Each structure stands twice: as C-alpha cells, then as structure tokens.
Amino acid sequence: MPFIALESNSFLLVKFLKKIVKFSLVFSAFLILFGGIVLFQIIQDNTEAHIFLERSVPFIGTDIPRMDGIDGAGIKVAVIDTGVDFNHPDLFGFGPEGKVVGGYNFINEGQPPLDTNGHGTQVAGVIAADGQIKGVAPKAKILAYKVSENGEGVSSDLITRAINMAIEDGADIINISLGVNKTNPKIDRAVNNALEKEIFVVTAAGNDGPDSKSIGSPGRNFGAVTVGATYNNLTSSLVATLEVDGKPYTVIPMVGSTQLSEPISGKIIFGGYGKEEELRDLDVKDSILIVERGSDVEGELLYFSIKEKNAVNAGAKALIVYNNQPGIFLGELIHEFMEPGYKPKIPVVSIDREEGLEIKNSLDNGHNATIHLFYNPDFVAHFSSRGPVSPFYIKPELVAPGAYINTTQNNAGYNFTSGTSYAAPHVSGAAALLLQKNPQLHHHEVKSILLTTVEPVSDAYGQEFSVNDAGSGRLDIGNAYNAKLVITPPNFVASISSDNPIIEKEFNLKLIDGTLENLSVNFDGPSFINFAYSLENNILKIKLSVSDNSFGEHEGKIIVNHDDTKYIIPFILHYTPGSVSVSQQNQDLVFDVYHPEEWSFVKISVTNSKDGVVHTTTTTPNKKASIKIYENSIYWIDAKIRVGGNTSSAYNTIQVNTLSPELQNFEVIDIPEKQVTIIAGIVIVVGMIGLIIRKQPI
Numbered sequence: 252m253p254f255i256a257l258e259s260n261s262f263l264l265v266k267f268l269k270k271i272v273k274f275s276l277v278f279s280a281f282l283i284l285f286g287g288i289v290l291f292q293i294i295q296d297n298t299e300a301h302i303f304l305e306r307s308v309p310f311i312g313t314d315i316p317r318m319d320g321i322d323g324a325g326i327k328v329a330v331i332d333t334g335v336d337f338n339h340p341d342l343f344g345f346g347p348e349g350k351v352v353g354g355y356n357f358i359n360e361g362q363p364p365l366d367t368n369g370h371g372t373q374v375a376g377v378i379a380a381d382g383q384i385k386g387v388a389p390k391a392k393i394l395a396y397k398v399s400e401n402g403e404g405v406s407s408d409l410i411t412r413a414i415n416m417a418i419e420d421g422a423d424i425i426n427i428s429l430g431v432n433k434t435n436p437k438i439d440r441a442v443n444n445a446l447e448k449e450i451f452v453v454t455a456a457g458n459d460g461p462d463s464k465s466i467g468s469p470g471r472n473f474g475a476v477t478v479g480a481t482y483n484n485l486t487s488s489l490v491a492t493l494e495v496d497g498k499p500y501t502v503i504p505m506v507g508s509t510q511l512s513e514p515i516s517g518k519i520i521f522g523g524y525g526k527e528e529e530l531r532d533l534d535v536k537d538s539i540l541i542v543e544r545g546s547d548v549e550g551e552l553l554y555f556s557i558k559e560k561n562a563v564n565a566g567a568k569a570l571i572v573y574n575n576q577p578g579i580f581l582g583e584l585i586h587e588f589m590e591p592g593y594k595p596k597i598p599v600v601s602i603d604r605e606e607g608l609e610i611k612n613s614l615d616n617g618h619n620a621t622i623h624l625f626y627n628p629d630f631v632a633h634f635s636s637r638g639p640v641s642p643f644y645i646k647p648e649l650v651a652p653g654a655y656i657n658t659t660q661n662n663a664g665y666n667f668t669s670g671t672s673y674a675a676p677h678v679s680g681a682a683a684l685l686l687q688k689n690p691q692l693h694h695h696e697v698k699s700i701l702l703t704t705v706e707p708v709s710d711a712y713g714q715e716f717s718v719n720d721a722g723s724g725r726l727d728i729g730n731a732y733n734a735k736l737v738i739t740p741p742n743f744v745a746s747i748s749s750d751n752p753i754i755e756k757e758f759n760l761k762l763i764d765g766t767l768e769n770l771s772v773n774f775d776g777p778s779f780i781n782f783a784y785s786l787e788n789n790i791l792k793i794k795l796s797v798s799d800n801s802f803g804e805h806e807g808k809i810i811v812n813h814d815d816t817k818y819i820i821p822f823i824l825h826y827t828p829g830s831v832s833v834s835q836q837n838q839d840l841v842f843d844v845y846h847p848e849e850w851s852f853v854k855i856s857v858t859n860s861k862d863g864v865v866h867t868t869t870t871t872p873n874k875k876a877s878i879k880i881y882e883n884s885i886y887w888i889d890a891k892i893r894v895g896g897n898t899s900s901a902y903n904t905i906q907v908n909t910l911s912p913e914l915q916n917f918e919v920i921d922i923p924e925k926q927v928t929i930i931a932g933i934v935i936v937v938g939m940i941g942l943i944i945r946k947q948p949i
Contacts, residue, residue, distance in 0.1 A: 307377075307483040307652035308387055310628070311677060312729025316684045321732070323388025323683040327352065328378050329417035329425045330676075331410060332371030334364040334397035336661045341382030342375055342393070350379065353420055354395035357409045364397035369661045371395065373668055374428050376659030377676035378683070384658070384665065387680025387728070388687075394422055399429075407435050410469070414441040418448050423686055426679040427469055428455040428672035434863035435468040443861055446474045451686070451694040453478060453679045455671040456647045457636035461501075461579070463719065465636040466646050473860050476698055477646045479635040480653025480674040481628070481708055481725050488628040488654070491600045492711040493571065495519060495610055495620045499712060502571065502600035503633060504624050505555060507584030511598060514623040515539070515569050521611050523547075525558035525570070536566030539620045541610055544575040544582075544601075555582045555599065556589045563596045569622045570599040573607020579633070598624050628652075629708040631721050635671055638719040641858070642825060642902055643887040645718050645742050648702050651677040651726040681728045688732065689763065695739060696761070702741040703811075703818040704730035718742075718806055718821045736770075736813045737761040738791075744823045746902040747797060748830035749847055758791040758820070769814050776807020780824065784809075795824060802826050802899075831855065831890035831901040835880075840905065842876045844890060852893040860885040883908045 316322075337344055337351040345351045345363055354364040366372045381389035396413035399405040410427070417425050425445055445452050452475040459465035460479075470477040482488030491504040492514075517539045523529035525542035540562045546553040555572060562570045574580055579602065584595045600622065602610075610618075632654045638646040653674030660666035682697050692700075705724030708716050715721075723742060738758050745754040760767060772791065774782035779801050783794045793809060809820040829846035831853075844853050855876055856867045861884045870876035880886065888903040 307656050307677065308385065310484040310652060311387075311681070311725075312727050312732070313387055313680075313684070315729040316688065316732045319688075321684050321688050323379060323391030323680065323687055326388065326391045326423045326683040326686050327394055327421060328388075328391050328679055328683060329354075329394040329396060329413075329420070329422035330371055330375050330378070331396045331398055331413045331417070331425065331427045332366075332374055332429065333368040333399045333401075334366035334371050335375045335393055335395035336366045336369075336372040336659075337363075337395070338365075339372060339376075339382075339659050339661070339663055341380040341384055341659050342372065343382070350381065350393055351375075351395050352392045354393075354397070355413070355416055356397045357412060358397055358400045364395040366395075366397070366661060368399070368401055369666070370428070370672065371397070372661055373656075373658045373666065374426060374672060374676045377656060377673055378426065378680045380659050386658075387677055388683035391680070391683045394420055405429065407438055411437045411441040414438075414445055418445050418450060422450055424451045424453065424679050424682050426453050426676050427475075428670075428675050430455065430457055430467045430470050434471055436862035436864050438468045439472050439862045442469050442472045442475050446694060449694050451679075451682045451697050452476065453675050453682065455675040456480070458634045458670050458672075460631075460635045460637050461633050463637045464639060466638060466640050468863075470636070471640045471646065471863065473641075473644050476648050476678060476701070477722075478653075478671060478675040478678050478726075479637075479647040479650040479721060480632040480669070480671045481635075481650045481721075482630050482632060482654045483652035483656070484628045488626050488630060489624060490627045490630050490711045491598070492623045493600060493602070493620060495613075496618050500602060500606050500610070501579065502602045502622075503579060503581055505572075505582040505584050505595075505599040505601060507556075507595045508598045508600070508624055509595075510626055511622075511624045514621050515598065516619060516621040517568050519571075519610065519614060519618050519620040520567075521614050522562070522565075522567075524553060525561050525572070526553065527561045527564070530561055530565040533565065535562070538567055539569045539571065539622060540565070540567040541571040541573065541607065541614075543607070544572050544580070552588075554586065554588060556584050556586065556593055556595070559584055559595055559597065559599050560590075560593065567597060569597050571602055571607070571610075571620075571622075572599065573602045573611070574604040577604055579603040581633075598622055600624075623711075625711075627709070627711065629706060629725050630710070631708055631716050632669070634669070635674075635720075641887065642889060642900070643744055643858075643860075643904060645722060645744060645821065645823065648698075648722040648742065649678070649705055649724060649726055650674065650708060650721045653677075678726055681726060681731060684728060685731060692737075696737045699737050699739050699741040700731045700734050701726065703738050703820060704734050704816065705819060706730070718823060723819050723821045730816060734816055734818075735762065735764040736811070736816070736818060737763065738811060738818055738820060742821045744825070745795065746825040746827065747795070748827050748845070748901060749800070749802075750830055750845055752798070752826070753794065753796040754824070755792065755794050758793070760789045760791055762789070765814055767813070769812075771812045773810040773812070774807065775810060776822075776824075777801070777805050780805065780807060782809075797826055800828075802828055825900070825902055827901045828899055829890070829892045829894075829901045831888055831892075831903050833886075833888050833903050833905045835905065835907055835909070836877075838879055838881070838910065839877045840880055840886065840888075840907075842870070842888070842890070844870065844876075844892060844901070846892050846894055846899075846901075848894045850892050850894045854891045856889045856891075858887040858889070860887060880907060880910070883910050
C-alpha cells in the first residue's frame, strides 16, 4: 500500500533530524525565536496569549468581511486529516449542534473522528476556531475525516475515500493538508470528482522546500488550489542577505540572532571550525568570519553558540556557518545546552555546503562581504515546497501565512506551529467567507478571486518571488472580499516557437457589481515580449509575441485595474526553437515535429490532465508518431527534440471532447507493485504450462 507523508510537527522534526537537506522548521526553534522565556509566559497566560493568537488572521484582511457580519456561517469545510478534537472549547461539539457537524473515522470505524495527534485540530482551528481565538471563518462548520492516527502517514486509498465521502456529505470546501511526493492518479481523480460537484478544494504545497519540483499529490492537481507558506506579521519574520563582492548568496538567520539597524560589512575570513585555538592566530577583528559546521574531532559537540562566542571574543562582527553535508539548515544559538547566561552578540547565518565552499575557496584573493538581517513578513518560508510540477500550469497558485501560526491544540491547548499545512486552511477559510457573501459563485470563480487579488511577496533583496515559488502572491481576503470582477482563467502558461512566435489568449470578465467602464490593462514582463490587448464586451483578448531569439522560460504579469482594485494575472511563457503540432484522428493523437535545425529523435510525452497519467512514444524524421486516447480530456504534450548532442523542449495542448461513450470505457486500475509482480508471475507460469501441454503427444 502506498503511504503518504503527513505534515505533522513530529514528522517535520524527524525530517529535520534525519534529512537536514530537506529543511524543516522545528517547533522548539519557533518558541525561542519568539523571545524565549517571555513567550513561554505568554502561552501559559491565556489572557495575554489572546493578543498574539489573531496575528495571521487580521494580517490577511479578515477584519473587512467581519465588519459586514461575514463569518463563514452556513458553510461546511471538510478537513481530511488526523481528525479534530471536538472537545476543545474553540471547536466544541460533535453532531448537528456542534462545531464538527459530521465526518468519519477511517482508522477506527464506528468511532467518532476524534483527533489524538493534534495536526487536524490545528488545521481546523485556523479555519473555524470560535472561542478564545477566532479562525478565518469562525462560524463555519467542520466535517472531520480521520485518515491517520499518529500523523506519520496515511494510505492514498483512505484519502480517496475521504474525498468521496466529503462529496456525499455536502461539503462546500475540502482542505487537504497532507500529500505524497509524486502524482497519484486515484487521489487526482477523486479531487477532480469533487471539483465537478462544485466543491472548492484546497491543498498544502508541502514542506520540502526550498528545493524546486518538490510538490506532490494532491498539491500537483491541476484543478485544486495549492498553497505555499509565508511568514506573518509577527516579529519572527527575520530574513537575511549575504553578498560577497556584490554576489548574493542564500543564507538563513540562526535562531537567536536579531535584526540589524543597518547592514554589516567587512573583510571575510575563513576560521576553520570556529574553535578558540583556530581563531587565536588569525586577525579577525572587525571581519565577517566563515566557518564549517561541526568539528574535525569525532564526538566533539561544537555548538553554534560556542562558535559565536569564540567569534565574538576574536573580534568578528558577524559569523557565517556553512553546512558539513549537502543542503542548507536552520541553526539554533539558543538551546538547552548553552552556557548559563549566554546571549548572542553578533548576527549568525547558515549557508549550504556548496555555496560555503565556493566562498571559502575564493578567499585567497581577499574579499569583502555584507550581511543584513531584517523583518519581512511577506517572505516565502524556506520549508515551503516549490514548483514547477508541470510545464503546462502553475503551482503553487498562491501563498498564505504558514510560519509561527498560533492555533488550537489537543486537550484545550494552543500551540505555535509552522508548515504549509497551516497556510492551506487560511485559504479554505477565505473561500468560506466568499461563498457566504456570494453563494452563487462557482468554485473556479472563487479560485479566480482569491488568486487575482493577492499582495506581492518579495525576497530579501526586494525582488518578487518567482511564480514557481509563490504563485500569484500572498492571500489578501480584504482585496478578495471587495472584488467586483471575476477573471478566468486567473493565470496561464503559454508556448510559442520560432515558427509561430505569437500567442493569443482570451479572458472572461464576469461582473459581480458595477460596469467595465473603469477598466485598464497593463503589462509587466520582459521588454522583448510585445503585448497588445483589446476588450470586446466581457472578453479581454491579449496577444504576446517575441521578435528575437530569447529562447527559454519567461515570467510576467497582466495587471487589470477595475474600480480601485488591482487584479494580477501571472503567466509563464515558453519560447522554444522547435514545435510539436497535434491533431485528433478518431481515437489517436497524431504529432508533427518542427525544428529549425536537423533533428534526429524525439520523445513525446502525453499527460491526461484528469489524473496525471503519462503515456510516451518516440519518433524519427521518417516516422509518424501517434498515441491512443481513451477518454475526453485535456491532454498536455511535451516533446524532447534531439538536435546533434543537445535536447530542447516543445509544448502543446489539445482538448478532446468527441470520443463516443462506448470508447470511454477506460478506467484507471491502481494495482500495487507487489500484486503486479504476482500477476506477472502467474502469467509466466500459465504460459509455461501452455507450452508444456502443446509439446505432449495427442
């Protein structure tokens, strides 16, 4: 049975300890970063804690709908997770009169879906807590589907069953804060089934950032809204920059470091492992010191606090620690083993091994570095999984607060926690508010409003994050609530080639209120992309074209201004030398390949958008390529064209809706690998027996 990793706090901790390259934030680190002892006192004092519990929710603009009495009433949100602690005073009651009006326990059937882990309770609290803390939509109701007991894993079959049951139970929204690291056809088809029933589906991107291509199912699903994580407006949103002779590097501030009033600059010097004896003979006064993590002595515990103290005593102004294994890491200066009375005095940042060694190996010629630490709440959290997942659509679609979120915990408690698991329910709660205000909205219209009314998110250098990191931007419920326009689609990916360097796209503009008189359209993208548009009734037509050979992947935005609201439509444009054309001939997709240079071989992959299943074929210049299809769907074509010793891509899309019902008898059969092996063995044995029988005399 395939298993799915659940984004629980305990699971993130195990990932952090066992596989640091998959950077994950640890809860103990969060508490320390909030201010150590002071924060523990705040958490213990529920009256004072109330001040802190509503930080992420007002930050995304919920005060605006609340002034109009919009609070999620009448909306049911399915939480597919570890269950919900419906004995918590902020989520109290199971049954028609309670907060949790229904659900199902797939782990212990016949028992109520009571959460014994905490993850599902935390997710539900962000959506609809209604007590000492208020969730995004406090009057919304919860359907709790328990698909995991301990938060460590869950089978894809249970997720699929839970989605289908949520449909039957009349859910308006489904929140799935768990996932797998690959495409799962069964889950994707269940999600698509929910979307066809007009249910809004929200999924967490995952916690495997900052690596690219790290989003799995159901976050990979084309129709679901996939959410990454940002910080929030707490003063825990500390980010760092490092430049060495003007070249930027990615660094993470260690827990215990504080913001700087201005950048620190100085000569950068290598100091071994940062031991006292190593620094004694170095002139590191007023320098920025770079050292390696760990020690060269087996068993020696050279804590980051010790390295920092040694650097301070030697006169350094800042400290960089590069990893002793691949990947980046979150370090802690404040910990239980530090010396009594210890307090960090200089900023300390971590850097991955590859970049750290690059800096170290270049120091013979002498270099200067600049470090800055400052707060930036609209910053994509390092743990947040990134796209792309496909060259045909954008993931994640948006980001929301998911770091240092204080929410409901089992046993009537409250708890600071982090993960995209807690970013997703911010979006689910936002959808509940929009559906309460406008019950007639379709799920794709809710998606459009949320995606186009976002706020920008920028990196430590003030540059907006790539759409593969942050989608269209950070959720802003205030903007979404005031939106008078629905733009579909809310984002797009387009492909052009040297033989067809123009793409035209249409957008439907649906008015919720007002007219289209006060509407303007602007383009924000590379200067070599030519942009033109026209407006015909409620259809916005755009044209993108490229006149030079700037082949590659390019990002941009179309900005629509209407009645004091700005709508953002991000796009990715693939500009390729070659192209692949596709046509439908009965049950076959037939392909033609073009390239300005002589090509020798092409591999063509065809993806069914309904479930992510991929079929491939190959062709040569003298061979016609085709693939059979078995259902009406949108199909994505990815051609890898071999020219000389290089390979380039070409893309296309075709929608098939002419297959007759009798041809659409195809059904995905998910056979586990073990059973496949058994079946194959049976086939071989039967074949051998058949051969033996044939050899017997009659």
